[in-house]
Amino acid sequence: MVDPDTAEPDGARRAATEARDRVRFEEEALALADQVYRVARRFVSTREEAEDLVQDTYARAFRSWQSYTPGTNLRAWLLRILTNLNVDRGRRLQRRPDETPLEETDYYLANRMAESAGEQVLDQDRVVERLSQDSIVTALSSLPDDFRDVVVLVDIGDFSYADAAQILDIPLGTVMSRLHRGRRLLKSRLAEEAVQ
Amino acid sequence: MTDCDKCEELLQGYLDRELTDDEVVIAEAHLNGCDYCRRRYRFEESLRVYVRTTAAERMPPGLMERLAQLRVTDAGATPI
Numbered sequence: 001m002v003d004p005d006t007a008e009p010d011g012a013r014r015a016a017t018e019a020r021d022r023v024r025f026e027e028e029a030l031a032l033a034d035q036v037y038r039v040a041r042r043f044v045s046t047r048e049e050a051e052d053l054v055q056d057t058y059a060r061a062f063r064s065w066q067s068y069t070p071g072t073n074l075r076a077w078l079l080r081i082l083t084n085l086n087v088d089r090g091r092r093l094q095r096r097p098d099e100t101p102l103e104e105t106d107y108y109l110a111n112r113m114a115e116s117a118g119e120q121v122l123d124q125d126r127v128v129e130r131l132s133q134d135s136i137v138t139a140l141s142s143l144p145d146d147f148r149d150v151v152v153l154v155d156i157g158d159f160s161y162a163d164a165a166q167i168l169d170i171p172l173g174t175v176m177s178r179l180h181r182g183r184r185l186l187k188s189r190l191a192e193e194a195v196q
Numbered sequence: 197m198t199d200c201d202k203c204e205e206l207l208q209g210y211l212d213r214e215l216t217d218d219e220v221v222i223a224e225a226h227l228n229g230c231d232y233c234r235r236r237y238r239f240e241e242s243l244r245v246y247v248r249t250t251a252a253e254r255m256p257p258g259l260m261e262r263l264a265q266l267r268v269t270d271a272g273a274t275p276i
Contacts, residue, residue, distance in 0.1 A: 037255040122235040
């Protein structure tokens with residue numbers, strides 16, 4: 001009896017292996033779609049833009065699947081495509097971090113809440129729920145693009161500093177400084193909205 | 197710089213688990229003895245969880261099907 005696998009000519013076997021790899025790639029990429037969308041949604045202002053961005057990302061990913069190295073972080077690879085597409089679209093505000101106002105310190109939001117409601121308010125488990133969902137989404141979208149990219153990747157997408165650096169193609173130190181400044185700005189904006 | 201200022205400076209890196217071992221020792225020693233900073237540590241910790249959950253929007257219905265249609269392989273005909 002002839003084993004059909006070994007009986008195949010090399011070329012046909014290679015093609016079959018490649019087809020299997022490609023199916024697996026597509027399925028693994030699709031399994032990450034919800035996580036990719038969550039990040040995309042906070043990069044842009046409308047749901048429609050986020051859907052377009054994710055569709056363009058997957059169209060490009062499926063075409064250039066061979067440039068993905070199996071075993072590496074596929075979610076980061078997809079986000080790298082997505083952030084590049086988002087920059088190419090030119091919808092970003094392009095505001096330079098240097099031109100943004102100085103943010104308050106790390107404790108600012110907690111301090112403002114403690115000033116307005118008393119220090120003990122911070123002992124409440126659900127104190128953060130005094131902030132509305134709208135105010136958080138609005139505050140995130142008001143961040144300068146360069147800061148928001150890093151805050152969204154790390155704080156919403158749960159990427160490490162190193163992954164964020166690779167996705168955005170910026171040095172690790174830049175990730176850290178933008179993240180720290182972005183989070184402080186976010187808290188300044190939240191304090192403006194939440195504490196009258 | 198007071199100990200609380202130092203703690204404030206270390207807190208984000210501490211929550212990110214990106215501090216050096218020496219910095220972790222400094223931060224934890226201070227947090228153990230300081231109500232003021234411990235309250236703010238807990239606040240920052242729960243703020244992160246809250247931001248993550250409130251800002252996370254699920255994929256709209258229908259998008260998965262449209263993505264599956266972009267597949268190049270034959271398997272694209274049957275969405276997973």
